[in-house]
Amino acid sequence: MPSTSPSLHIPEPKHRPGASHDFSDMRPPPAGLLDRPAIDISAGQAEPLARGLVRVLNEQGEAVGSWDPKLDPDRLRGGLKSMLTTRAYDDRMMRAQRQGKTSFYMKCTGEEAVAVGAALALRPDDMLFPTYRQQGLLITRGWPLVDMMCQVLSNSRDRMKGRQLPVFYSSKEAGFFSISGNLGTQFSQAVGWAMAAAYKKDSRIAAAWIGEGATAEGDFHHALTFAAVYNAPVILNVVNNQWAISSFQGIAGGEKATFASRGIGFGIPSIRVDGNDLLAVHAVTAWAAERARAGLGPTLIEHFTYRQAAHSTSDDPTRYRPADEPEHWPLGDPVDRLRGHLTVSGHWSEAQHEAFITETSEEVRAALREAESYGTLTDGPSVSPATMFDDVFKEMPWHLRRQRQELGY
């Protein structure tokens, strides 16, 4: 019976700890169902893409439909390698945190395809405005693991000079904007960067990422407004990994509409993609990049995925979601799915995969050994206190020089 008085709805996930996972109401559409449209479609024409789910890999591991980016086997193996490296890096750094070598870490396990697929589809000099869960972008761009580790360990080779939280990387050289702890700020900044690039007739485009939880922030809405109004060459990615710490995606409004569909109202062609399907992520990113470079403006992409790991090393997800949820995510694991595809298409074997894992794990181990030789959070050389007053301004004003001298440096 319909309610006869106003009432509050408090969103609740289907199950909490103690219960078993339940994805019975999630019926992923088959791969290949939606067609790849021309790049100059209107927001209205993109509506089925925003409410549906673009998928390329089917249950058998075959690439089907017009979204298949038809990547050659070497490129696919490169993608697999980047995802495996990201996973091994995460595992290793998580353990380093447990051993007290750093104070904090954040994994992206289960979401590797979101960053790796995008980095493969973009040009190496396109500008990236990530969140703290897109370490796969740096890894795919070939940025040295040792450099990333030095930042996490806060040692003498930390390029951020001991100033920033672990995993809050930034690298101008890699086109990787500084990560912000205040959520969502990078979204409008990416639009501003893209508008500046268009103004300067620069062929580079910008790409930004935001979690589904942070779409509630004003920055998300500001970014969409400006991107649409000024036709900014930008790709706006929402990573819907289902969980913002303990808040399920319904708290951010995911019960009523897809996150991709929010873009339609702003007049931005928007697509919802299977975020655990590297080929699909690659395909929609390449489509969006083509649009941006052709002067057709922004695209909003929702990556539908699942945060297998804890939010951070300070979080324990078994306190708020069924413990068996991660392993039953209906869209599977991105590494397994790409591996399956390579195997089915005859470009991969069990032995090759094992060798790959051993090799990756060795690379990560060796990198950590080297990084640790430059110090860790609790051991070995660290940044000189003499540097503490540098970079507050471009030039050091007198009052900072005096404060430094008072400290004896």
Place this chain on the structure above:
Amino acid sequence: MPTDILMPALSPTMEQGKLAKWLKKEGDTIKSGDILAEIETDKATMEVEAVDEGVLAKILVPDGTDDVAVNTPIGVIAAEGEDVSAATAAKPASNGSAGEPPKGDTPAPAAAQAEPGQAPKVPAQPKAPSAVAAPPQPETVVDPEVPEGTEMVTQTVREALRDAMAEEMRRDRDVFVMGEEVAEYQGAYKVTQGLLQEFGPKRVIDTPITEHGFAGLGVGAALAGLKPIVEFMTWNFAMQAIDQIINSAAKTLYMSGGQMGAPIVFRGPNGAAARVAAQHSHDYAAWYSNVPGLKVVMPYTAADAKGLLKAAIRDPNPIIFLENEILYGQSMPVPKLDDFVLPIGKARIHRPGKDVTIVSFGIGMTYALKAAEELAKEGIEAEVIDLRTIRPMDVATVVKSVQKTNRCVAVEEGFPQSGVTAEIGMRIMEEAFDYLDAPVARVTGKDVPMPYAANLEKLALPNVAEVIAAAKAVCYRS
């Protein structure tokens, strides 16, 4: 040589946890990287990983022990082939390692002795020093508002804040709390522990991630007659909500000609914790202190946290309530009274003295009090005043003290320019200039965004030595 396995810290602010389960037993061979045990804190479960190789010679803290202090030895690893009994006997030899709590004869407080599953309400002995900031000595000064002979219970600041909210929510159905992670997760820093269970999801509300959004909602609900408590995960994230706080919450009563105002409490951790860097460490006391229409409370003790939060919830004005992550875990006495409410806008003489006045508030008090202790050893009796409320500021109490001591040092963690200590200095000049025997001195944070690295962070914050030096300088002592 046998090696102690120490209780690890999950985060720089963790002080204790539960040893949930040993995954290895005595006599097992251990390889580097093996998972030895599982630890639970109020936030998460973590694994204790072996760094050293050898044999697990002895388990010192059994399964299921609550409140094991960080760095307490929980087991001993002996070298391969080393006699296990010899290893245990050799254990006291590891005494005296730098930076570790006492071992050997002194059992880890509350670790070996606490009954499993039951946290002692009043610890029988002081806590072991933690790896981070050592907790201050229990307060000895009893608040004047507390009747003589009142029973004191030991509580953490976190528990005191939670109790204040729970009591006010029981008392008044219009009071509710909202913010990110306040319900299901029990608060990012567990300050709202148990509130969802007692008051349900319509009064303890997990919000979407938008401080600007839910601050505005809070103002709207307050205008509609409810009494919202808005929790910010940190005041750093409230920067985007500052338009709602200042342009709406603080000014609506005035702008509407007194017709409608916003009885609302904005609260959450403010200032530096440990290893959380520039975007999580800013102290906003001076910012809000500048705004007409706002009252700004920044308690130091657990008792003040409770009494002032209750007062803030009842106050018909918008209140900025600035807490501190490091103080959350510190235990202090709280008077056991049915309805303990303290006045907003009143400072407290925390430690009486006659030679120099040290004024501070919030976590700044930890530097002030330690400095006063050290100064006493050198014959300087400092009077330490805890402002408790920044706005309205209880200048009268400060002036009265300065009239007696003729000297003043003001201490805050915030930045120097336009800081709260700058205001204190000016007010003393206006109202007690003729009593001063030396210019007012201040000790503040350095003028840099907070760095992450521990050594830099330490330098960026004020310290006890600086407070001592400033006090001696105004006393013309070297």
